[in-house]
Amino acid sequence: MITDVSEPRLEIARKAGATLALNVAQSDIADAQRQLGLKEGFDIGLEMSGRPEAMRDMVANMTHGGRIAMLGLPAEEFAVDWSKIVTSMITVKGIYGREMYETWYAMTVLLEGGLDLSPVITGSYAHQDFDAAFDEAATARSGKIILDWTT
Secondary structure (H helix, E strand, C coil): CEEECCHHHHHHHHHCCCCCEEECCCCCHHHHHHHCCCCCCEEEEEECCCCHHHHHHHHHCEEEEEEEEECCCCCCCCCCCHHHHHHCCCEEEECCCCCHHHHHHHHHHHHHCCCCCHHHEEEEEEHHHHHHHHHHHCCCCCCEEEEECCC
16 A cells, blocks of 8 residues: 555556555545455555654554654654554664665565566656756656666
C-alpha cells in the first residue's frame, strides 16, 4: 500500500503495481488496512513526507514489532506517541542518504525478478535543461525525473 495526497503520483504507483494507492486526504488508513485484510497492522512503514500527521497515522496502524524507516525530513519538531511505539515494540530508524550496498543489492534482486520501473519515470531532460527538470520535480504530479548527462 502506498499513500499520498496527489492523485497523479498515486496513479504512477498504480501503474507501477501498487496493490492499493490511497489518497489520505479522502480515505482513512485504518479502513484501507481492513480492506487489505490486515488484522494486526503493517509490518513495515516508510515515512517519506516528513509530515507529523503521516507519522502519527503510521504509528497508529503498525503491528507489534513493526519497523518504520523515517526518510522524510520534517520542517519542524513534532510530537509522537512514544507510549504506542514502546508498548507495540515498534522500531523507528532514521535514514538519510542511502544505505548504499544494501539498497543496491535489494534493487538488483527486484529488477532481476521483473520489476518494471518505467511507469515511475515521468520526465527525461538533457542536463542543460536542468531548470525545466527541477520545475517538473517541484510539482505534485511527477515521479522520477532523469537528467541525461550523455548529450
